[in-house]
Amino acid sequence: MKEVISNIIKDVIRKRGLPEVNFSLEPPKNKNFGDLSANCALLLAKAAGRNPREIAAVIAADLSAYDEYFSKVEVAGAGFINLTLNEKIYLGVLDEILSKGGNYGKSDANKGRKANLEWVSANPTGPLHAGHGRQVCLGKAIASLMEWSGYEVTREYYYNDAGNQMNNLAKSVYARYMQLYETDFPFPEDGYHGDYIKDYAKRISEEKGDSLKNSDDLSYFKNFAEKRNFDRIKSTLETLGINHDVFFSETELYKNKDIENLLADFNSKGASRVEDDAVWLIMDRKRFQKDKVIVKSSGEPTYRLPDMAYHINKIKRGYDFIVDIFGSDHGDTYKEVLYGVETAGYKTEGIKVIIHQMVTFRSGNESVRMSKRSDNVYYLDDLIKDVGADATQFFFVMRAANTHLDFDIELAKEQSDKNPVYYLQYAHARISGIFRNAAENFSDEVLRKQFNHALLATPDAIELLKVLSGFPDEVESVAASLEPHKIISYLNQVAESFHKFYHNNRVLNADDIETTVARLRLCEAAGTVLRNGFGIIGISAPERM
RNA sequence: GCGCCCGUAGCUCAGUCGGAUAGAGCAACAGCCUUCUAAGCUGUGGGUCGGACGUUCGAAUCGUCCCGGGCGUACCA
Numbered sequence: 001m002k003e004v005i006s007n008i009i010k011d012v013i014r015k016r017g018l019p020e021v022n023f024s025l026e027p028p029k030n031k032n033f034g035d036l037s038a039n040c041a042l043l044l045a046k047a048a049g050r051n052p053r054e055i056a057a058v059i060a061a062d063l064s065a066y067d068e069y070f071s072k073v074e075v076a077g078a079g080f081i082n083l084t085l086n087e088k089i090y091l092g093v094l095d096e097i098l099s100k101g102g103n104y105g106k107s108d109a110n111k112g113r114k115a116n117l118e119w120v121s122a123n124p125t126g127p128l129h130a131g132h133g134r135q136v137c138l139g140k141a142i143a144s145l146m147e148w149s150g151y152e153v154t155r156e157y158y159y160n161d162a163g164n165q166m167n168n169l170a171k172s173v174y175a176r177y178m179q180l181y182e183t184d185f186p187f188p189e190d191g192y193h194g195d196y197i198k199d200y201a202k203r204i205s206e207e208k209g210d211s212l213k214n215s216d217d218l219s220y221f222k223n224f225a226e227k228r229n230f231d232r233i234k235s236t237l238e239t240l241g242i243n244h245d246v247f248f249s250e251t252e253l254y255k256n257k258d259i260e261n262l263l264a265d266f267n268s269k270g271a272s273r274v275e276d277d278a279v280w281l282i283m284d285r286k287r288f289q290k291d292k293v294i295v296k297s298s299g300e301p302t303y304r305l306p307d308m309a310y311h312i313n314k315i316k317r318g319y320d321f322i323v324d325i326f327g328s329d330h331g332d333t334y335k336e337v338l339y340g341v342e343t344a345g346y347k348t349e350g351i352k353v354i355i356h357q358m359v360t361f362r363s364g365n366e367s368v369r370m371s372k373r374s375d376n377v378y379y380l381d382d383l384i385k386d387v388g389a390d391a392t393q394f395f396f397v398m399r400a401a402n403t404h405l406d407f408d409i410e411l412a413k414e415q416s417d418k419n420p421v422y423y424l425q426y427a428h429a430r431i432s433g434i435f436r437n438a439a440e441n442f443s444d445e446v447l448r449k450q451f452n453h454a455l456l457a458t459p460d461a462i463e464l465l466k467v468l469s470g471f472p473d474e475v476e477s478v479a480a481s482l483e484p485h486k487i488i489s490y491l492n493q494v495a496e497s498f499h500k501f502y503h504n505n506r507v508l509n510a511d512d513i514e515t516t517v518a519r520l521r522l523c524e525a526a527g528t529v530l531r532n533g534f535g536i537i538g539i540s541a542p543e544r545m
Numbered sequence: 546g547c548g549c550c551c552g553u554a555g556c557u558c559a560g561u562c563g564g565a566u567a568g569a570g571c572a573a574c575a576g577c578c579u580u581c582u583a584a585g586c587u588g589u590g591g592g593u594c595g596g597a598c599g600u601u602c603g604a605a606u607c608g609u610c611c612c613g614g615g616c617g618u619a620c621c622a
Contacts, residue, residue, distance in 0.1 A: 078603075125622095297620060360615095417570095430584095434581050488620095545582075
């Protein structure tokens with residue numbers, strides 16, 4: 001819709017012999033200024049050194065001729081052109097929503113393009129903790145946003161199973177196992193303290209007795225724990241409706257020699273050097289403080305080298321768009337990884353990295369501590385159990401990724417109007433209620449009647465339609481920025497205008513079938529947009545509450 | 546010290562490729578249920594947009610500096 005209007009304005013500008021400008025066309029903050037406001041005259045005036053209002057007046061006069069589109073065109077302020085769209089445009093949008101249904105809002109802007117989204121990527125050293133939830137839920141929403149904009153999306157999970165952390169995991173389980181037999185057996189200093197480790201040790205002891213007491217090779221412990229950890233991680237993800245297409249293991253990159261070859265490549269390019277028995281990647285001092293170790297003096301690569309090889313692997317798989325989601329604790333390291341990828345001769349323009357800030361949890365006024373050291377960690381499972389999958393998803397996606405998130409567990413649990421997720425869902429439940437009542441009180445024949453658009457010309461109905469008509473533009477712009485929290489702001493507008501409409505416009509009325517049928521269609525459209533939006537951010541659309 | 550992110554109403558936050566009178570939810574206050582779910586609607590109060598300077602017709606938005614908070618600054622990931 002915006003595009004159509006924008007093209008009309010561009011035509012008018014061209015026909016007047018004025019230069020092409022990249023102007024903005026946005027709904028003004030103040031509704032009294034109309035539906036859309038263009039700043040083209042201000043920009044043209046700047047370029048031509050003329051009075052903006054003069055130019056605006058010329059363009060506005062030409063636009064007035066398009067009266068099938070505009071009911072009002074006026075010049076305001078410093079030279080804005082304010083447009084009020086013809087109501088017929090909006091009534092036409094209703095037909096579009098009804099016919100497209102679950103596809104209304106999808107765009108083919110990226111049709112035929114393949115994208116890879118990598119997220120979660122927690123190493124299988126333990127269950128996901130509540131803080132992981134932000135990335136988990138953000139990624140879920142971003143993946144569907146990308147699909148709505150036309151991408152074919154591969155959801156991918158990368159995990160480091162070759163390095164130190166997995167050795168620590170094995171040592172930790174082994175130590176807990178040994179402690180079942182020798183209470184003073186030492187626990188590794190940087191071992192994993194969670195209760196789940198003790199549980200694994202107990203189960204191993206039950207299965208194997210003390211036959212593994214003098215193991216030199218801890219791979220049984222490692223494999224046992226890794227498998228259980230992954231099972232639990234996957235089941236947590238499943239409760240949120242997340243299923244990755246690819247689980248990519250670091251070990252793979254050793255097996256297929258990608259890491260070895262990359263190291264040789266750096267060496268042959270003179271991009272790396274050896275110091276203190278370690279291999280260092282030579283970094284550009286303008287961007288980095290110092291060189292970075294890629295192979296430790298022990299001979300083991302640091303996480304950076306496999307990460308670089310992994311990103312090259314993804315590039316080679318032929319994606320048009322590669323997106324990574326990391327926490328802010330990786331804010332510097334991803335730059336090092338991309339630098340390595342560039343140094344190896346690959347372009348990184350197609351890679352976008354989303355960094356999200358950390359989460360703090362509180363319960364009302366009490367802060368909830370997330371200690372990694374203690375045995376009792378607040379796991380993501382626990383959070384989902386406490387507040388439900390919908391509230392979990394909603395609260396994590398509600399805020400922009402690059403701001404700190406303050407997660408109020410008490411509020412998320414609240415089954416009342418205080419909880420922001422219910423405002424949206426309630427709108428949908430109300431619509432479902434109307435349709436339940438309609439089915440009871442009216443025959444199918446009546447409900448399927450052709451409807452008369454003109455009967456929807458009340459201010460609340462038109463306002464609702466205006467909001468609904470903005471959905472495709474909204475999805476497209478949010479998909480371009482990959483900021484799903486904006487969908488929530490938009491859905492709030494939908495819910496608000498629906499609630500208003502509902503309050504002032506009785507839908508079901510046996511004495512006025514014509515209006516009933518027309519209003520039902522509008523409700524159907526509102527329900528469709530809510531459902532589609534909920535689908536993007538990943539929450540359910542309840543039939544009743 | 547250096548790098549990245551943040552600082553907007555009492556609270557949690559939108560708005561940030563410069564645009565008109567800075568918004569929402571919660572909290573506070575005043576109203577609205579014999580009619581499709583009041584988890585709703587209507588109205589009121591509430592702001593030196595962390596601070597200072599600068600750029601310009603115009604700054605919450607851009608620049609510089611300062612203050613405050615988070616995360617980095619490993620031969621951990």
